[in-house]
Amino acid sequence: MKTTLNTTILENSPILKRLANNFTNDPFEKEDLVQETFIRSLKSLEKFVNHPKLVSWLYVIMKNIYLNKYRREAIHRIAEKEITYTQSANNRIKNKAESDFVVKDVQDALHTLSEENYKIISMYLEGYKYYEIADHMNIKEGTIKTRIHTIRKVLKRKLRVYSV
DSSP: OHHHHHHHHHHHHHHHHHHHTTTOSOHHHHHHHHHHHHHHHHHHHHHHTTOTTHHHHHHHHHHHHHHHHHHHHHHHHHHHHHHSOOOOTTOOOOOHHHHHHHHHHHHHHHHTSOHHHHHHHHHHHTTOOHHHHHHHHTOOHHHHHHHHHHHHHHHHHHTGGGOO
């Protein structure tokens, strides 16, 4: 069975590399995407060996990997945008003291949260998925979603002086 899986991977790697063009132009990122696709598919790949929809199934896995990565990066960009002080409309130079106050206010707002809520929002901002946070915290996924929503509202209220 191991040789069959190896053959399947070798035969489909060039196809997946071409399909990776739909997501990125970076050759290293394409290679990582193909490898991650095969890694994620290994637990069920033997069911799809010689299956006519193997490439379609692998493509869906690849697409989900790329989208999850994109979402994680988007969350980081949003978090950075919310945490750092943006320049005003007249593009004045940032004042270091002002930036320090903003960072301190954000940190103070985060430290007012309970330890559990702090851990939840930290994991969320690091890009973990709801189910991953739920597994780690041993809490239901729906509860995690509600908590994150509530925590974000609390933080927005505490930091409203910085809203644009």
